[in-house]
Amino acid sequence: MADRPFNQADLDVLAQWDTPTICNGLEITNPERRRFGYTVEPMVCINPKAKPIVGLARVGMIRSTEVPRGTVTDRADWYDYVHATDFPTIAVIQDIDGQIGYGAYWGEVQSTVHKALGSIGCVTNGSFRDLDAWAPGYQMIGGRVGPSHAHVHMVTFGQPVNIFGMQVGHDDVIHADFHGAVVVPADAVRKLPAAIDLISRREKVILDVCRAPGFTPAKLRDALKRSGEIH
Numbered sequence: 001m002a003d004r005p006f007n008q009a010d011l012d013v014l015a016q017w018d019t020p021t022i023c024n025g026l027e028i029t030n031p032e033r034r035r036f037g038y039t040v041e042p043m044v045c046i047n048p049k050a051k052p053i054v055g056l057a058r059v060g061m062i063r064s065t066e067v068p069r070g071t072v073t074d075r076a077d078w079y080d081y082v083h084a085t086d087f088p089t090i091a092v093i094q095d096i097d098g099q100i101g102y103g104a105y106w107g108e109v110q111s112t113v114h115k116a117l118g119s120i121g122c123v124t125n126g127s128f129r130d131l132d133a134w135a136p137g138y139q140m141i142g143g144r145v146g147p148s149h150a151h152v153h154m155v156t157f158g159q160p161v162n163i164f165g166m167q168v169g170h171d172d173v174i175h176a177d178f179h180g181a182v183v184v185p186a187d188a189v190r191k192l193p194a195a196i197d198l199i200s201r202r203e204k205v206i207l208d209v210c211r212a213p214g215f216t217p218a219k220l221r222d223a224l225k226r227s228g229e230i231h
Contacts, residue, residue, distance in 0.1 A: 002171070006189040008087060011054045011173070013193055018052060019179045021196055028195040029188045038182040039123075041164035045178035046131060046140040052177040053121040053139045054184075055088040057168050060157035061096050062126060064103025064150040073154040081157055084118025090174045091119050094161035095126030101143050103150025104129040111135035123174060123181045125163050141176050202227040 014022060019038075026033040058081055060073075082089055091114055095101060106122060107130035114122065114135075121139030122128075127146035134140070143164070160169045166181060168174065173184040184192070209215065209223040 002086070005186050006173075010189050011087065014175055014184070014189065015052050015054045017196060019175055019177045019182055021199075022175045022184065022192065023182050024199050025192040025195040026182070026184070026188060028198065029191040030185055033185070037166060039164040039166045039180035041125075041143075043141050043164070043180050044128075044144055046128070046134060046142075048178035050137075050139050050177070052175060053088075053090060054173065054175050055084075055090040055120050057092045057170060057172040057174050057183075058082045058089045058119070058157070059092045059094075059159065059161045059168055059170055061094050061155045061159070061161060062105050062152055063097050063155055064095070064105070064126075064152035065097050065099060067151050068153045073156060075154060078154055078157050079113065079117055082114060082117050082119050088118060088120045090176065091122040091124075092161055092163060092168045092174065093122060093124040093126060094163055095124065095143070096155065100125055101127035101146055103127070103148055103152035104146045105149065105152045105154075106140060106142065107149065108133035108135070111138045111140070114138065121176065123163055123166075123168075123176050139176070141178070141181060 023038055060078060082091055093105060104127040106128035112135040115138040123141045125143040127144050128140050128142045129145060129147055158170055160167060166183060168183055173186060173189060175182050175184050205227040206223045209219050
């Protein structure tokens, strides 16, 4: 078990907020993350009403447009890698084909297998299918929905991947919901609650003025001054 600057309770706390709120908090704890570390393309979520998922990344790459050439990564080895130990895992799969999402790695079988392994969801730029037979409770934030798995196969795993601009490495903390996903630096996990509380208090000053009777631009201008720089 790796020595980490957070525990499961800390990750559970982060799951109470949506991914945009986590991104907001990172702008305070890690200002440089304002311009990287999150997905930057539209994504499809199989269950938009589900609670955000927070877990450790298990990274892999797939192809599907052609029959595999040479040695193919054994899926059983990938399953061993994904298997949750001290923390829940999130499969983060990059489709590296020229036509991304041509074949779906994910469907009824893979969602069921990964759920059994202790994975709580997947983030991928690739496609997924079997929406009506999907493993209940297993979250998917993917690039698109498609009907066939074509020649889908895993090329490698354990190496860094890029999901719509989000660079992800093994064991990175991932926070994801129907908005997309973000990498949370390990040293920011315990700092985020205080940062989010600060942002919420700043936002409240503005929101209260806008929602109150008798709103005027002058009142908004005053609220903006009192709230400090935000968004």
